[in-house]
Amino acid sequence: MRVLVLGMGKTGKLVATVAAERGHSVNVLDAKENAGASALTPPFVSGFDVVIDFTTPEATIQNMRACLATGAKMVIGTTGWYEKLNDMRGLAERKQAGLLYGTNFSVGVQVMFRLAKTMGADLKKAGYAFSIAETHHASKLDSPSGTAITLAKVVEAAAGVSEVPVEARREGDVMGLHTLTATSDADRLVLTHEAFSRRGFAEGAVRAAEWLASRTGCYDFQDVYTEV
Template sequence: MRVLILGMGKTGKLVAEIARERGHSVSVLDAKENAGARALTPPFVAGFDVVIDFTTPEGVIHNMRACLATGAKMVVGTTGWYSHLADMRGLAERKHAGLLYGTNFSVGVQVMLQLAQRMGEALKSAGYTFSIDESHHVGKLDSPSGTAISLAEAVESATGGKVPITAKREGDVMGLHTLNARSGADKLVLTHEAFSRRGFAEGAVRAAEWLATRTGCYDFRDVFAQM
């Protein structure tokens, strides 16, 4: 499979490494080479089976518009752009492109989201209140994280209540998310801690392999079990 990776941050570099380990042909564009998505011309994009984006909330919108307009297959690991999701989904559908996005490509996080919804369903009538704490490295651009927002949405869909999020940016924390459920009698805690970026990167490459033969718009949480 011919893979184009947009973004040369720590995660993007690891995605490239893992894609090569899995036998794929890999090309990489950093921000300087692709300012405003100018490098993503239709003939250039046509040379790849899948595009994987780990850039910035600002840059990814330009990249998606350029790639999806050509009917390309695109995996987006960048977060912080979801106010444009309806537009990007519509573009993918009109152009018969493929778009797979996710707030987190770790399988462990996906299981946590499922458990969070089950906690909400089980405890919503038992007097529990929910809150979320999340920590990431100082270079993470969006706050709260997309994963924390997804976690809150999972609980809120079950309880109908608002779940507050406390976000911290410190050191080189890969990602620490904690869901707290507290009552007057006890406290239940669900935690996911990432020790490295490898779980995110492997998930993104597996997502690209899955998307290569499909069109349409998909959320990673809905399809990760198929990979």
């Protein structure tokens, strides 16, 4: 498979490494080489089976508009752009492109979402109050994280509450620490996911790209992670 990786940050570099380890041909573009999506011409994009984006929210929107318009397959690991999701979904559908996005490509985090849904549903009538705390590296742009926002939405829907408060911290080079706490007058239940490295995110993104390569349409990794 021919893979184009957009973004030369720490995660983007690791995605390129993992893709190469899995036997794929890999090309990487950094921000300077692709300013304003200028490198993503139709002839260039057509040379790849899948495009994987780990850039910034602003760059991601430009990259999606350029790539999806050609009918390309894209895996988006960047977060913070979801206000444009309906527009990008519509573009992918019109152009018969493929779009797979996710707030977190770690399978462990996806299992956390499933367990959080169970917690919310089972504790909704038992008087528990829910809260979320997340910590990431100091250079992470979005706060709270997309993962924390998704986690909150999962619990809100399952527990029937209007808002789950999220505390976000940015410290050092923390890969990602998310904790869901349910507290009552009688006890406390804590669900935690801690990432030790970025590799879980990178492997999930590459496996998602392999899955998307033969498909069109728009997908949330949360809905398909068991298939990749």
